[in-house]
Amino acid sequence: MKSWGTARFLKIRDGLVLLGFCFFPLAAHAQDNTVTAKVVEVKQGTGSVSNAPNVVVWLSPLDNSRQESADHLAAARSPQLVQQDKTFVPHILVVQVGTVVQFPNRDPFFHNIFSLYDGKRFDLGLYEAGTTRSVRFDRPGVSFLFCNIHAEMSAAVVAVETPYFAISDRLGRLSISNVPDGRYEMHIWDERGTPESLKSLTRTVVISGSSRALPAIRIVDNPDFTLAHKNKYGQDYVPPPNSGYVQP
Numbered sequence: 001m002k003s004w005g006t007a008r009f010l011k012i013r014d015g016l017v018l019l020g021f022c023f024f025p026l027a028a029h030a031q032d033n034t035v036t037a038k039v040v041e042v043k044q045g046t047g048s049v050s051n052a053p054n055v056v057v058w059l060s061p062l063d064n065s066r067q068e069s070a071d072h073l074a075a076a077r078s079p080q081l082v083q084q085d086k087t088f089v090p091h092i093l094v095v096q097v098g099t100v101v102q103f104p105n106r107d108p109f110f111h112n113i114f115s116l117y118d119g120k121r122f123d124l125g126l127y128e129a130g131t132t133r134s135v136r137f138d139r140p141g142v143s144f145l146f147c148n149i150h151a152e153m154s155a156a157v158v159a160v161e162t163p164y165f166a167i168s169d170r171l172g173r174l175s176i177s178n179v180p181d182g183r184y185e186m187h188i189w190d191e192r193g194t195p196e197s198l199k200s201l202t203r204t205v206v207i208s209g210s211s212r213a214l215p216a217i218r219i220v221d222n223p224d225f226t227l228a229h230k231n232k233y234g235q236d237y238v239p240p241p242n243s244g245y246v247q248p
Contacts, residue, residue, distance in 0.1 A: 035059070035164075035179045035207055037214035039172040041192075043221050051172035052219055054092045054191065056158045058165035059176065059184035062204070080104060081145070081155060083111045088145060088155035092191065094167055097140050097159050104132040112148040114232040119143030119159065123232060142189060146229055151237035154227050158189055181208045188217060192225045 041052040079099065082089045084106040095101060105111045105127055113133070114123040119141035124133040126149075137143065137159040147153040164184070166174040188201040197220050205214060231237050 032212075033178050033180060035176040035212050035214060037166075037168075037174050037176075037217055039168045039174065039188075039217040039219065041190075041219050041221050044223055049218075051168075051170065052190065052217075053168055053170045053172065055168040055172070055174075055217070055219065056092065056094045056160075056165065056189040057168070057174055057176070057214070057217070058094070058160045058162050058187050059179060059205070059207075060160075060162045060187065061164075062183040062185060078102065081157065082106055083113075083147070083153070086147075086150045086153055088153055091155050092158070092167055093155070094158040094160065094165050095137055096163055096165075097161050098136070098138060099159070100134050100136045101157060102132055102134050105129055110149065111153075112232075113145055114148055115143045115145050115157075116232055117144050119157070144229075146232070148232045151229075151231075154229065156191060160187070179207055179212075182206075186214060188219070190219050192222050193219050194222050197222075 037057060039052040039055045039057070040049050042049055079093060079095055080102045081093050082104055086107065093101065103113055103124065106129070108129050110126045110128055112124060112126050115121055116123070120135065120137050120139060120143040122135055124135070127133055137157060140159050140161050143157045143159070145155040145157065164176050164179050166176045168174040184205050184207060186201075186203055186205045188198050190198060201217065201219070203215070
């Protein structure tokens, strides 16, 4: 192992400065604490397999000493869920409990955001282009978000009680950074999955230097899944009138 030294003044004697050297080992290369996984979706009936994007995976430490501070994470991050082109971007957002999420309106017309189901319940009302509202997600759970003006808009915010989480990309790949060695409970959430099937995927995993890849995650699709929803009054959305004017 390489060393480096630092000089120290010991004393002055006969007009000469005597130096002493202390040697310290160079720090070893930082350990790669990234945990990886691959998620696929299995279609009921045919058994065909495809990559599964937008699947949330999080690891809850079973050793209390491994848990990082939620306040520290909330202060370090300021995520946004943007309204643009009558779409929420990103469609799925995962945060640690206690995080404040910003909701900027980047469309040239009014928007609304409401969540009246499981998770965090709120209604931000109407707000105009160029303005931003925010919500603190202070309890774990899945909050389904909609716009009371535009029926095609939907999103979900998943709040979890751990800093170790990730969302799969379009190829079904994901990576969770800075995960210390230890025992964790792995949880899965997928917009298209049923609560029963997702709960069955929960399991204990051991993360160590020789095992940093999670077991293969196979999600069975839900043939009854739909993005259709009611407005915040529990009624069907009213189509815009055909008046010849351009509708937002």
